Amino acid sequence: MPDTKVDGDALQRWIGRSEVVEDEAAATMVRRLAALLDRDPGRHVTGTILPEGWHAAFFVPITPQSQIGPDGHPRKGDFLPPVPLPRRMFAGRRIRFLAPITIGAALRRTSTIAAVTPKTGRSGQMVFVRVDHVIEADGVPAIAEEHDIVYRAEASKGAVTAPVEPPPALPEPDDSEIYAPDKVTLFRYSAITFNGHRIHYDSDYTTSEEGYPDLVVNGGLTALRLCELAKRNLPGGRIGRLFVRNASPFFVNRKGELRCVREADGRLSLWAVDDKGKIIAQAEAGAGS
Numbered sequence: 001m002p003d004t005k006v007d008g009d010a011l012q013r014w015i016g017r018s019e020v021v022e023d024e025a026a027a028t029m030v031r032r033l034a035a036l037l038d039r040d041p042g043r044h045v046t047g048t049i050l051p052e053g054w055h056a057a058f059f060v061p062i063t064p065q066s067q068i069g070p071d072g073h074p075r076k077g078d079f080l081p082p083v084p085l086p087r088r089m090f091a092g093r094r095i096r097f098l099a100p101i102t103i104g105a106a107l108r109r110t111s112t113i114a115a116v117t118p119k120t121g122r123s124g125q126m127v128f129v130r131v132d133h134v135i136e137a138d139g140v141p142a143i144a145e146e147h148d149i150v151y152r153a154e155a156s157k158g159a160v161t162a163p164v165e166p167p168p169a170l171p172e173p174d175d176s177e178i179y180a181p182d183k184v185t186l187f188r189y190s191a192i193t194f195n196g197h198r199i200h201y202d203s204d205y206t207t208s209e210e211g212y213p214d215l216v217v218n219g220g221l222t223a224l225r226l227c228e229l230a231k232r233n234l235p236g237g238r239i240g241r242l243f244v245r246n247a248s249p250f251f252v253n254r255k256g257e258l259r260c261v262r263e264a265d266g267r268l269s270l271w272a273v274d275d276k277g278k279i280i281a282q283a284e285a286g287a288g289s
Contacts, residue, residue: 006084006125008118014081018112021059025050025105025137029057029192036188037228046104052097052239053227055135055143056220059109060194071210072196081116083127083151087210088197090219091128091148092245098141105137114146124153167277171269173259175233179225179272180255181217189221215252222250222281226270229258230285233268240288250280 031041033054044050063074076082101107115130128150135143181189186200198205199216206212223244231237250256254275261269266287272280 006118006127008116011081011083011116011118011127014113015116016113017079017081018110019079021109021111023058023107023109025055025058025101025103025107027103030054030103032188032192033057036185036192037224044103048103050101050103052231053095053224053242055101055107056224057192058107059135060192062194068196071205072198072202079111079113080131080149081113081129083129085125085127085151086154087152089150089152089249090246091150092243093148093223094146094241094243096144096241097239098144099137101135101137101142106139108136108139110134110136126153127151167273168279170259170271170273170277170279171261174262175229175260177229177258178255179222179258181221181252183215183252185221186215186218186252189218193218193220195220212249213251217250217252217280219246219281222246222272223283225258226272226281226283227285229260230268230270230283233260233262234285234287238287239285242283242285244281244283246281247279248274250274256280 027044027046030044030050033056034041034044061074067075067078069075071086071088073088110133112132113129114132115128117128117130119126119128128148131147131149133143133145133147134141135145183201190196190200195218199210199212200218201215203215206215223242226244227239227242230242231239250272251274256272256274259271259273263269268285270283270285272282274280
């Protein structure tokens with residue numbers, strides 16, 4: 001099917017559009033995320049500090065069912081621009097942790113469309129949308145986060161697969177762990193984040209409509225696991241910043257690995273790689289914001 005025409009000038013008019021959403025750092029949601037990560041849920045009670053990165057459990061899209069698109073995402077054209085390309089994925093995120101969040105705190109997130117950038121790649125037309133978020137906890141700025149969302153054309157039926165490139169040579173890690181999410185893990189993460197994107201649970205849709213070989217592991221889950229690995233390798237287990245770029249999709253029931261290298265200047269370099277050594281995501285973390 002040919003690519004849909006992208007009107008870049010019209011999409012530029014969405015830059016600067018913003019929305020404000022309120023939530024609560026509810027202990028119930030934190031405990032569910034703790035259980036997913038094999039942490040003790042009972043430690044996370046109202047009044048204690050929310051672990052960095054666990055804000056993924058909040059500000060979930062509570063779109064009415066009648067407004068869900070065919071891919072399971074909320075329909076475009078409300079806050080996000082109406083990009084006429086059907087496939088939507090996270091390309092990366094940059095998080096700065098400015099102040100602690102107390103479990104039970106009142107949360108407020110202000111989101112702004114910062115950039116809309118049409119491009120053309122090997123797979124056809126793409127549009128990158130950058131959304132800037134500022135999260136306040138009880139009125140105090142606590143997290144500044146930038147999200148890169150990429151929209152792509154529909155997968156071509158019978159397209160020739162690109163040649164497989166050899167995996168890059170990565171440095172020997174100072175710390176590593178196996179990363180092999182199964183279907184239950186994907187379901188539980190999507191349930192916590194209220195993520196209806198069908199590529200994470202609907203095998204028939206994933207293979208026939210979006211052209212993937214199997215269910216796709218949530219990019220947010222990979223970023224969260226890299227955040228946990230970073231905290232394990234930073235002084236006091238506290239992280240100030242995490243920048244993640246998604247490089248390629250990772251699929252359910254594959255045995256990948258998370259790797260961390262401690263750099264001489266105190267930074268951490270991190271990678272998630274698949275069962276062939278191909279980079280799924282790469283990240284940088286540090287103690288300061």
